[in-house]
Amino acid sequence: MKPKVLLVEDDVSLTELLTYNLEQEGFEVIHAGDGEEAMALAEERQPDIAILDWMIPYLSGIEVCRRLRRLPETANLPILMLTARSEEGDRIRGLETGADDYITKPFSPRELIARMKAVLRRLRPALTGAPLSFGGIELDTTTHKVVRDGKAIALGPTEFRLLRHFMEHPRRVFSREQLLDSVWGHDVEVELRTVDVHIRRLRKALNVGDLPDVIRTVRSAGYALDSEAETETVR
Numbered sequence: 631m632k633p634k635v636l637l638v639e640d641d642v643s644l645t646e647l648l649t650y651n652l653e654q655e656g657f658e659v660i661h662a663g664d665g666e667e668a669m670a671l672a673e674e675r676q677p678d679i680a681i682l683d684w685m686i687p688y689l690s691g692i693e694v695c696r697r698l699r700r701l702p703e704t705a706n707l708p709i710l711m712l713t714a715r716s717e718e719g720d721r722i723r724g725l726e727t728g729a730d731d732y733i734t735k736p737f738s739p740r741e742l743i744a745r746m747k748a749v750l751r752r753l754r755p756a757l758t759g760a761p762l763s764f765g766g767i768e769l770d771t772t773t774h775k776v777v778r779d780g781k782a783i784a785l786g787p788t789e790f791r792l793l794r795h796f797m798e799h800p801r802r803v804f805s806r807e808q809l810l811d812s813v814w815g816h817d818v819e820v821e822l823r824t825v826d827v828h829i830r831r832l833r834k835a836l837n838v839g840d841l842p843d844v845i846r847t848v849r850s851a852g853y854a855l856d857s858e859a860e861t862e863t864v865r
Contacts (some may be wrong), residue, residue, distance in 0.1 A: 632658040633750070636677035637826055638668040638694065640686050640710065651739035665689025669697060672704050676812055679746060681740070682729070684713035692727050699728035702802070707755045710746055712737075754798065762797040763846050765857040767836070769797055778836060788813065789832045796845075796855035805852040829853055 635657045639645045649659045657861060660675050662668040664687040672680065680698070684691040698704040711729040725732060730749050733742060762769040768777045774790055778782040785793065791813045795804075804812070806825040814820050833845050846856040 633679070633754075634658045634660055634675065635746070636662065636668065636672055636675070636680040636682075637658045637668060638662045638665070638680065638686060639683045639689065640664060641683075648739060648742065651743060655743055663687070665691070665694045668694050671679040672698055672707065674811075676703070676808060677707065679708040679797055680711065681712060681742070683747070695727045695729055695795060706753070706799075708749045710742075710749060712742075723735065756808070762790050762794065764800050764855060765795070767844065769794060769795075778841065781837055781839075783838070785835055786831065788828050789835060792828055792832050793836075793855075796853075800855050802856040803846075803848050803852050808852065817827050825853075 635652055637645060637652070637659055639648070639661070640663045645661060649661065652659050660671055660677055666688045668682070668686070670678075671677075671688070675737070682691045682694060686694075689697075691713070695709055695711065697708055698709065709729045710731045710733065712733055712735060714744070730753065730778050731745050733831060734744055749810065766779045769785075769790075770776075771794065776785055776790065776793065795809070795812050797803075804824045809825050810822070811819055814824075825854045829845060829847075832844060836845070837843050842857075844855055844857055846854045847852060
């Protein structure tokens with residue numbers, strides 16, 4: 631699936647320019663024109679990175695950044711701030727609030743995308759093809775091979791995408807709805823119980839030979855990848 635970028639910008643012409651360039655680079659763009667919409671989309675759509683303008687209506691970019699860092703769902707979301715403010719104090723304030731990088735207007739789309747990719751390489755290596763590792767499980771995002779404790783694990787395409795999503799966000803709990811959006815796609819019509827079916831298949835494949843279960847089920851909440859999983863019933 632394409633990496634999702636949450637673009638928070640109220641300038642229509644700049645939004646169109648950046649959207650075009652980002653889509654040409656293989657990103658899916660989710661747009662918000664103000665701070666309140668940005669918060670809602672960040673929680674609902676689970677982007678891979680946010681491009682956040684400082685001066686936006688209702689909630690400033692700084693306040694949005696601060697709130698995103700407080701929420702468990704978005705605490706580790708890579709954030710790149712856009713601003714016309716060039717003073718050192720403003721740059722420091724943005725970084726101290728939780729931004730991972732800072733770019734001052736005017737800028738070229740090529741520079742923005744290069745800075746974005748640098749942030750993603752550092753914070754979300756799987757999106758750039760780097761292998762993932764957790765609890766004895768190795769997942770190669772380019773060859774689609776999975777190994778646990780030195781033994782190859784055969785996974786179907788959906789189970790592979792599920793495991794990759796979990797390994798990109800270890801120990802974080804995802805609801806069925808969030809997994810459907812991230813793994814199956816926002817516009818795909820799939821029953822919630824389908825998630826349970828594929829979780830069971832993933833567990834069966836990973837736990838072959840009585841290996842410890844690494845998929846934790848959290849009652850009334852969802853599922854997480856955890857090296858100390860204790861299974862409960864999801865209601």
